[in-house]
Amino acid sequence: MLVYRITQTKFANSLVAPGFAGRWNSEGEGMIYTGGSASLSCLEVLAHKSGAALNSGKFSMAVISFDDSLLVEEIKLEKLQKLNKEWFKVLHYPITQKLGNEWLFNQNSAVLKVPSAIVDREYNYLLNPQHPDFSKIKVLDVKPFDFDTRLKMDV
Template sequence: MEKVYAWRLAKNKYRESALDGVGSALSGGRWNSVGTPVVYAASTLALAVLEVRVHIPLANFQPRARYVGLEILIDSACIENVTKLPRGWRITPAASTESTAARRFGDQWTSEKRSVALRLPSAVIPSEFIYLLNPAHLDFSRAVQLGKEIEVFLDPRLWR
């Protein structure tokens, strides 16, 4: 079984729950509404850091916060490649009422349990990819595994 590598950045205190989707269900995101648990991961650790950066305003940045980069291994046969994106998927902020098509798209994919993972372009760098993971999918625990962990310190210069 061929594996695809992805990365998720999490605060150390959330390491154990990094794949349960609870955080995204509490706040919603570009591809999910509040109440819909999904896990966001990036194709590289650098993109994972950048995705986190665009969501943490300077006022909320905690320079001493400890983060861990979680390598995620995904069974490539369980990844759905999206060929047609909903209109307005890249609208910023993702919480804008105009970006609801992307959330509806993700919510429908999650509820239908069509695949364990969706491969989508990053809104930050559309030529790079993120993975939306569905922890409610029956094959999730078989198809998604944690790999190595890397301690990550977010450089304060990212917030200048």
């Protein structure tokens, strides 16, 4: 399977989790966020960075691969909606962070499939660098990525 990650170019070739808090992890819990498509990865970055941040850095897109035989755990949309109909709002990060932190801790899989909060019916794939199977996840290709100025480049 292929997943995609857009990040600062200096980090694009390495699969390192910075440990910054995000939708699916608390501060200090290392997790790598990837998208199920290149376009979803682009939208995710646009949703979380200002135009100034997009203008200030050099970005690259990494194509990351893992074998289909690798176990992928999944958090279903239905589960999230039962916990809170508005699970996707930033206000409700504690709900998704708890689930993501539990996944990291339980070490059941190196990959977690989660619904996108931006695009219905699309998925992000979270990678756990501490899992024993993480070594089976590889960066296949890295290319420079420029955000189209029509998207969100206002400073």
